[in-house]
Amino acid sequence: MAKIDNILLKSKFRGCMLGALLGDCLGAPFEGETMTAGGKLILQKYFDKLEGPYFRAPIKTYTDDTAMTKSVAKSLIDKPAMDFKFLAKLFVKEYFSEPKRGYGQNVIDVFAKLRRSKFEDVFKPAKEQFGGIGSYGNGGAMRVSPLALYFHNNNEGAIDAVTKATQITHTHKDAINGALLQTMAIQQCLKLDPVEKINLQEFTDSLIEKMKKIETNEEDFEDDEKPYQVKLIYLQQILKSNADCDVDDDVIRLLGNDISALGSVPTAIYCFLRAQKDIPGIRTDNKFRRCVQYAISLGGDTDTIASMTGSLAGAYLGEEYINEHIIKHCEYQKEMLEVADNLFAVL
Ligand code: F2R
Ligand code: MG
Ligand code: MG
Numbered sequence: 001m002a003k004i005d006n007i008l009l010k011s012k013f014r015g016c017m018l019g020a021l022l023g024d025c026l027g028a029p030f031e032g033e034t035m036t037a038g039g040k041l042i043l044q045k046y047f048d049k050l051e052g053p054y055f056r057a058p059i060k061t062y063t064d065d066t067a068m069t070k071s072v073a074k075s076l077i078d079k080p081a082m083d084f085k086f087l088a089k090l091f092v093k094e095y096f097s098e099p100k101r102g103y104g105q106n107v108i109d110v111f112a113k114l115r116r117s118k119f120e121d122v123f124k125p126a127k128e129q130f131g132g133i134g135s136y137g138n139g140g141a142m143r144v145s146p147l148a149l150y151f152h153n154n155n156e157g158a159i160d161a162v163t164k165a166t167q168i169t170h171t172h173k174d175a176i177n178g179a180l181l182q183t184m185a186i187q188q189c190l191k192l193d194p195v196e197k198i199n200l201q202e203f204t205d206s207l208i209e210k211m212k213k214i215e216t217n218e219e220d221f222e223d224d225e226k227p228y229q230v231k232l233i234y235l236q237q238i239l240k241s242n243a244d245c246d247v248d249d250d251v252i253r254l255l256g257n258d259i260s261a262l263g264s265v266p267t268a269i270y271c272f273l274r275a276q277k278d279i280p281g282i283r284t285d286n287k288f289r290r291c292v293q294y295a296i297s298l299g300g301d302t303d304t305i306a307s308m309t310g311s312l313a314g315a316y317l318g319e320e321y322i323n324e325h326i327i328k329h330c331e332y333q334k335e336m337l338e339v340a341d342n343l344f345a346v347l
Contacts (some may be wrong), residue, residue, distance in 0.1 A: 004193075016145050018322055019311045021310075023303070026306060027292075040297045048210055070129075138260060140176060145186060149343055151270055174262045177227075178228070181265050237256065256300075258300055268308035272309050
């Protein structure tokens with residue numbers, strides 16, 4: 001395992017937070033689209049332009065993914081011991097001050113209930129959703145970056161904090177376990193040396209081992225019901241298949257590209273790992289860009305999958321690998337750097 005000094009760790013904190021923001025801002029215009037060959041070419045040109053030093057374009061706005069990530073980060077910075085009532089209030093305040101950020105309908109209902117109940121029991125409204133099953137959306141996973149960073153050396157603390165932070169809006173086990181998987185993937189990225197190649201087998205085996213513990217602890221899991229382990233095994237198989245073939249259809253069919261946590265978190269991890277090598281149709285030498293562009297090129301829930309992929313890429317590579325011109329097109333980029341530094345400072 002690489003020795004990560006404090007300078008590199010700080011750069012990785014910045015990379016992770018900026019990566020989450022950039023994926024959200026650049027992926028948002030494509031959310032819900034099916035990407036054709038023509039669409040992928042447009043995406044290539046879109047990135048080429050944004051990367052150029054003189055290109056002027058309207059600022060790329062962030063969506064609910066970043067709005068909620070901001071609240072999680074503020075909660076940690078202001079109250080590092082984790083106060084979930086405080087976090088729920090931040091989510092609600094953020095939503096009602098800027099509701100048009102593309103939130104899912106379930107979370108909007110949860111926020112209204114939280115406000116009506118005066119935050120009496122911040123876990124109750126989410127438990128009642130979908131007839132008591134709770135939301136399986138990726139809204140918990142899309143906002144975990146600050147928690148993964150803050151608890152990077154504290155596995156138990158991370159599991160507890162991520163589970164509860166997710167349960168404020170999402171109580172379905174797929175949503176919680178997706179948030180945990182994304183957290184563990186970010187934490188593995190933080191431990192890697194950016195100048196060394198990733199051992200894909202080790203990286204994915206380690207995630208499978210961790211999910212084994214999490215999915216085994218579930219009281220209501222049947223032995224053969226380990227959905228994230230199954231997805232991670234598919235992920236390994238697709239990664240091993242011929243890299244020159246177009247396997248995007250297999251990725252979408254087997255891993256997914258939708259708003260469910262199960263149909264998007266493994267996909268984001270796959271995009272990050274696949275983009276460590278060249279990808280046909282994505283012309284760039286910049287690994288960070290390749291990760292995010294590839295995630296968007298799959299279509300579907302592009303802002304969220306690109307945001308989760310970007311946070312992984314940034315946590316591995318650090319801030320230096322993020323093109324300075326591209327990031328300047330994103331709303332909130334300066335503030336997000338401060339957020340990353342403040343998170344680093346409260347460690
Ligand atoms: N909501 C969106 N995109 C929709 C289009 C937005 C549009 N572009 C605009 O600007 O208006 N994106 C954001 O939502 C995803 C994260 O969702 P989250 O936070 O998990 O929300 P929610 O509401 O809990 O779940 C989303 C939908 O999933 C379905 N669903 C969830 N659990 C279910 C269950 N147990 N049974 C049946 N359906 C369930 C529902 O349709 C929910 O509304 C991210 O993509 C973010 O970017
Ligand atoms: Mg969004
Ligand atoms: Mg989305």
